[in-house]
Amino acid sequence: MTKADIIQIFTKQLEEKISVMKSALADSEESASGEETKSEGKYDTRAVEASYLAQAQDEQILLAEEGLRSFRRFDPPSYTASDEIGPGALVETDENGEICFYLLAPAGGGLITDFLGCELTVITPHSQLYQELIGKKIGSTLEHPPLIVTGLE
Numbered sequence: 001m002t003k004a005d006i007i008q009i010f011t012k013q014l015e016e017k018i019s020v021m022k023s024a025l026a027d028s029e030e031s032a033s034g035e036e037t038k039s040e041g042k043y044d045t046r047a048v049e050a051s052y053l054a055q056a057q058d059e060q061i062l063l064a065e066e067g068l069r070s071f072r073r074f075d076p077p078s079y080t081a082s083d084e085i086g087p088g089a090l091v092e093t094d095e096n097g098e099i100c101f102y103l104l105a106p107a108g109g110g111l112i113t114d115f116l117g118c119e120l121t122v123i124t125p126h127s128q129l130y131q132e133l134i135g136k137k138i139g140s141t142l143e144h145p146p147l148i149v150t151g152l153e
Helices: 003-033 046-073 128-133
Strands: 090-095 098-104 112-115 118-123 147-152
Touching: 003 046, 003 098, 003 112, 098 128, 118 128
Parallel strands: 098 118
Antiparallel strands: 090 098, 090 147, 112 118
8 A cells, every 4th residue: 555545545534524524514503593492582592502513613624624635735755764754754653562653644633544454643743743753763762652663655
């Protein structure tokens, strides 16, 4: 599986996530304006609360869609075993005897898929781990979390 294949998997995951979010937004908008939340008195705030929820969900969808656009434009460079870790790197680590992979990407933080029988997680520049991995090389160790960099692509 290549980085391009991995990016396609994560792009699909982001698309599915946005679809679910849009469905939830439609439900919230219905709740905000439907008969179920019709005010029963001056202290009944169900419609207002549903409206706030819908607004927050709409903002989350906009952020997710921007992340999806970033991921679609994402063209990570290739790295060799002697390079320093940088944006777009696929990093293999040993975390207390468990092999884990990380893709340093501009968006999609927290997305996970199976890669070579191990867990592959997307991390973004907002992540402490991303920041700590940048500039490291194969053989480098981190204390928090305790891991050893064992591969780079």
